[in-house]
Amino acid sequence: MEKIKVMLIEDHNVFREGLKKLIDLEENMAVVAEANTYQQALQNINDNVDVTLLDINLPDGDGLDLCTKFKKQYPHIKHVALTTYDDAIFIKKAMECGVDGFVPKHAFFDEIKAAILMTYKGRSYLYPGLSTDTIIHLSEPGLTESELNILQLLASGKNQKEIAGQLYISLSTFRRRVKSIFKKLKVGTIEEALTVAIKKGLIH
Amino acid sequence: MEKIKVMLIEDHNVFREGLKKLIDLEENMAVVAEANTYQQALQNINDNVDVTLLDINLPDGDGLDLCTKFKKQYPHIKHVALTTYDDAIFIKKAMECGVDGFVPKHAFFDEIKAAILMTYKGRSYLYPGLSTDTIIHLSEPGLTESELNILQLLASGKNQKEIAGQLYISLSTFRRRVKSIFKKLKVGTIEEALTVAIKKGLIH
DNA sequence: ACCGGGGTGACACATTTGTGTCACCCCGGT
DNA sequence: ACCGGGGTGACACAAATGTGTCACCCCGGT
Numbered sequence: 001m002e003k004i005k006v007m008l009i010e011d012h013n014v015f016r017e018g019l020k021k022l023i024d025l026e027e028n029m030a031v032v033a034e035a036n037t038y039q040q041a042l043q044n045i046n047d048n049v050d051v052t053l054l055d056i057n058l059p060d061g062d063g064l065d066l067c068t069k070f071k072k073q074y075p076h077i078k079h080v081a082l083t084t085y086d087d088a089i090f091i092k093k094a095m096e097c098g099v100d101g102f103v104p105k106h107a108f109f110d111e112i113k114a115a116i117l118m119t120y121k122g123r124s125y126l127y128p129g130l131s132t133d134t135i136i137h138l139s140e141p142g143l144t145e146s147e148l149n150i151l152q153l154l155a156s157g158k159n160q161k162e163i164a165g166q167l168y169i170s171l172s173t174f175r176r177r178v179k180s181i182f183k184k185l186k187v188g189t190i191e192e193a194l195t196v197a198i199k200k201g202l203i204h
Numbered sequence: 205m206e207k208i209k210v211m212l213i214e215d216h217n218v219f220r221e222g223l224k225k226l227i228d229l230e231e232n233m234a235v236v237a238e239a240n241t242y243q244q245a246l247q248n249i250n251d252n253v254d255v256t257l258l259d260i261n262l263p264d265g266d267g268l269d270l271c272t273k274f275k276k277q278y279p280h281i282k283h284v285a286l287t288t289y290d291d292a293i294f295i296k297k298a299m300e301c302g303v304d305g306f307v308p309k310h311a312f313f314d315e316i317k318a319a320i321l322m323t324y325k326g327r328s329y330l331y332p333g334l335s336t337d338t339i340i341h342l343s344e345p346g347l348t349e350s351e352l353n354i355l356q357l358l359a360s361g362k363n364q365k366e367i368a369g370q371l372y373i374s375l376s377t378f379r380r381r382v383k384s385i386f387k388k389l390k391v392g393t394i395e396e397a398l399t400v401a402i403k404k405g406l407i408h
Numbered sequence: 409a410c411c412g413g414g415g416t417g418a419c420a421c422a423t424t425t426g427t428g429t430c431a432c433c434c435c436g437g438t
Numbered sequence: 439a440c441c442g443g444g445g446t447g448a449c450a451c452a453a454a455t456g457t458g459t460c461a462c463c464c465c466g467g468t
Contacts, residue, residue, distance in 0.1 A: 011310060012219075012288075012309045012310050013309075013310055013311060013312045013313070014219075014222075014223065014226075014309060014310075014311060014312065014313050014316055015216075015218075015219050015222065015309065017222070017226060017312065017313045018218075018219065018221070018222020018223050018225060018226050018313070019218065019222050021222060021225050021226055021229070022218075022221060022222050022225055025225070084216075105216045105217075105218060105219065106215060106216050106217055106218075107217060107218060108217045108218065108221065109217070109218050109221045109222070112218060154393075154395045155395060155396065155399040156396065156399075157391055157392045157393050157395065157396030158393075159393065187361055188361050189358075189361050189362075189363065190395055191358045191359060191361065191394055191395065191398055192359065192360065192361030194395055194398050194399060195359040195360075195398060195402060198399065198402045198403070199402070
């Protein structure tokens with residue numbers, strides 16, 4: 001039987017090494033490529049790969065962007081997203097980027113194995129341990145690009161006037177957006193919104 | 205030769221499984237205990253353990269507290285802290301808690317192996333890949349307990365008046381503390397301070 | 409053409425936040 | 439006893455922030 005050829009994209013070296021070992025010990029799969037940054041992933045990807053296991057939080061870029069790019073250039077490759085966060089907003093975003101499987105890092109290897117197998121066979125895989133709570137929230141509205149932008153700029157220490165200027169919107173609109181963020185994240189202050197956003201990996 | 209008996213304390217299951225595999229494949233070490241939460245770690249620790257590899261960010265508590273506790277009850281056990289963050293403030297705090305070795309998760313397994321060996325032999329191990337920049341900042345003042353408290357409460361969505369009341373300090377003192385936080389973290393807004401603090405793992 | 413929803417900007421207003429100043433207290437060094 | 443530093447609280451004031459209201463524009467459906 002042909003082995004499933006896996007590519008690992010993950011910046012935590014120990015984690016990647018351990019994962020590689022576990023996969024290589026499996027009879028029906030093998031790691032054929034690795035990358036620990038966004039840039040390296042672009043270089044090391046090749047036609048030979050069947051499935052990628054990709055960490056979404058890379059130091060030099062968003063793993064989901066990577067997925068979008070790969071989908072165009074190598075449409076036959078399947079992608080399993082691997083992440084610390086299992087929030088609804090996040091899963092939704094992953095799905096929109098064409099991810100085939102989604103597994104949080106707190107899962108067991110068996111589940112990653114299952115995800116690789118399933119996606120390889122052309123089906124999609126959603127981590128079964130996801131709380132029903134999370135599933136229910138899947139239909140919740142995600143933050144818009146502009147809203148994420150605002151959070152990112154707030155996180156960098158800019159004040160509201162500066163940000164509004166930079167985004168070419170009025171202070172009024174800015175504040176409307178912030179209000180909208182509050183409602184979507186169910187928080188009451190910018191501080192809390194930032195905390196939640198960072199924890200969910202929405203901004204970096 | 206006697207094998208070094210290692211305990212893994214890490215909440216990311218896949219990571220722990222991979223690490224266990226890597227360690228067990230080594231000739232001179234073996235995993236004899238595991239835990240994926242703070243509580244479990246307290247239960248599963250035993251006299252038989254030589255070295256613990258402990259993740260600092262556990263879902264139900266601070267891994268460094270764990271270290272402090274272990275030091276009292278099992279003074280012979282060595283501890284290697286494993287963490288995503290390699291910031292100066294963090295390393296300093298780890299050292300104060302009696303950690304014997306410090307390795308960031310982006311390190312390679314070889315470095316973890318070295319840390320286990322070194323600490324087992326009674327020496328201390330500071331990850332050699334730490335930037336000189338980080339080392340230089342080691343002497344920088346860390347945030348006080350009260351300052352961390354303030355950040356934590358701000359992160360939870362409380363406003364300044366509420367927090368001052370809760371901490372039994374006046375608004376004046378509160379604001380003085382915030383100013384102090386700004387200076388120490390080299391930021392200009394609370395938003396930025398929170399972002400930095402979360403990224404450095406100072407608050408959760 | 410008309411209407412209504414959704415997004416925008418201007419403005420007003422109360423509240424919160426950031427900054428500085430003053431006075432006080434405690435404590436260790438002179 | 440005196441002084442000075444460090445921490446505290448009260449207050450004042452400017453600036454930023456949060457909230458609501460109004461008017462406007464665009465666009466798709468009726």
